[in-house]
Structure formats: structure tokens, C-alpha cells
Amino acid sequence: MNNYKQIVPSLLSADFAKLEEEIRAVEKSGAKRLHLDVMDGHFVPNITFGPIIVKAIRKLTDCHLETHLMISEPEKYLKQFIEAGSDTLLFQIEAGQNISENLGRIRELGAKPGLVINPPTKFEKLEPYLDKIDHLLIMTVNPGFGGQKLITDVIEKIKRARPLADKYNFRLEVDGGVNLSTIEQVDKAGADLFVAGSAVFGDSDPGRNFQQLEQRIKT
Numbered sequence: 001m002n003n004y005k006q007i008v009p010s011l012l013s014a015d016f017a018k019l020e021e022e023i024r025a026v027e028k029s030g031a032k033r034l035h036l037d038v039m040d041g042h043f044v045p046n047i048t049f050g051p052i053i054v055k056a057i058r059k060l061t062d063c064h065l066e067t068h069l070m071i072s073e074p075e076k077y078l079k080q081f082i083e084a085g086s087d088t089l090l091f092q093i094e095a096g097q098n099i100s101e102n103l104g105r106i107r108e109l110g111a112k113p114g115l116v117i118n119p120p121t122k123f124e125k126l127e128p129y130l131d132k133i134d135h136l137l138i139m140t141v142n143p144g145f146g147g148q149k150l151i152t153d154v155i156e157k158i159k160r161a162r163p164l165a166d167k168y169n170f171r172l173e174v175d176g177g178v179n180l181s182t183i184e185q186v187d188k189a190g191a192d193l194f195v196a197g198s199a200v201f202g203d204s205d206p207g208r209n210f211q212q213l214e215q216r217i218k219t
């Protein structure tokens with residue numbers, strides 16, 4: 001049994017009118033991390049929430065909060081999202097102007113820094129930063145919406161990242177289209193964290209859904 005591997009529920013697909021209940025349901029089933037998707041309607045064609053909601057979620061849970069910034073000019077908002085309670089702060093490699101500086105700043109501000117790479121972006125773009133990150137998030141859909149289909153071409157990127165994650169000691173996470181039918185392929189490719197939004201919160205039993213996914217990665 002590998003306790004290092006974890007399912008990370010994405011609240012994007014949760015019912016925000018009963019957020020506390022949704023969080024308790026996955027906590028009861030053993031969730032230790034939550035994934036918060038911040039979208040600005042500019043970097044991606046959808047808008048979600050900002051630091052005020054991250055702060056509210058922080059009050060509801062002791063789970064490790066990883067905030068995934070799908071926003072332009074992330075450098076402007078790093079401090080706000082860390083002060084709101086993000087334990088890990090992830091920004092898109094396609095959006096950052098001063099990537100090394102941003103990673104250093106996140107660390108200085110007391111959070112774990114990480115990068116996110118979209119399906120069309122070349123893996124080589126990450127190379128200068130591999131020794132500066134605690135976390136690499138590989139998008140297996142084009143970001144912006146929950147409930148999309150996993151793009152299987154990206155699995156090669158996960159395989160390529162696995163030995164580098166061991167060498168440089170960062171967590172390797174996948175995001176997008178992870179469900180009971182796809183989790184095995186991304187698990188085999190070497191991910192150790194698995195974001196799941198609609199597969200967890202898509203029906204009335206997030207606790208059970210979380211457990212079923214966890215079983216798949218812990219056998």
C-alpha cells in the first residue's frame with residue numbers, strides 16, 4: 001500500500017451552497033488535500049473565485065489546500081492567495097513572466113511553489129525550473145472546465161516527469177478527466193496525486209466516490 005499517493009478532490013464541481021457538507025464528506029473518507037481552481041475569465045474562458053473564497057474554505061478545514069491559479073499575471077496575486085490560506089500555490093508556466101522569481105517569492109511567503117503545464121505546452125519549457133519546484137501539475141485536459149475527457153497523449157509527459165520528480169523531489173500531480181475508468185493509466189504512468197472534480201462531486205455521494213478512487217491507487 002502506497003500512502004504517498006492521494007486523490008485530491010477539486011471543489012470546482014462541489015455544490016458551493018453546501019460547501020461545508022461537501023468538504024466534510026470527503027474528509028470523513030480520508031481526504032487530506034483539497035484542490036482549489038481559480039479562473040479569471042482571461043487566461044481561461046471561465047471565472048470561478050478569488051482569495052475571499054480561499055479564506056472561507058481555510059476556516060472550514062485543516063486539509064492541505066493547493067490553489068491552482070489559471071490566471072494571467074499570477075505575480076500580482078501570489079501574496080493574497082497565500083495570506084488567504086493556500087499551503088501550495090500553483091501557477092501556469094504559460095502565464096508567468098518571471099517564473100523563477102515567482103517560485104522564490106511563493107517559498108519566501110511560506111507556501112510550497114509549483115508549476116502547471118497545459119497539454120499543448122512542450123515539456124522542455126519546464127527544464128529550467130525543475131530544481132525550484134515542490135510540485136508539478138500536469139494538465140490532462142485544456143483548463144477552464146470540469147467534466148472534460150482526459151487527453152491520453154499527455155500520458156507520455158507524466159512518464160517523462162516521473163524520474164525527474166524522484167531526482168528533484170517534487171510531487172507529481174495530474175488534473176483533468178480523472179475518474180474510475182482513467183485513473184489506472186495515469187497511476188501506471190507515475191503520478192502520485194490525482195485531482196478529481198466531477199468524479200468526486202458529480203453525484204450525491206462524494207465520500208463514496210472518493211473512497212472508490214482511493215482504492216484504485218492504493219492496491
Ligand code: DX5
Pocket residue numbers: 010011012013035037068141142143144145146147148175176177178195196197198199
Ligand atoms: C480544470 C481544472 C480541474 C477540474 C478538474 O480546468 O483545473 O481541476 O476541477 O475537473 P474534472 O476532474 O471534472 O476533470
Ligand code: ZN
Pocket residue numbers: 010035036037068175195
Ligand atoms: Zn485544477
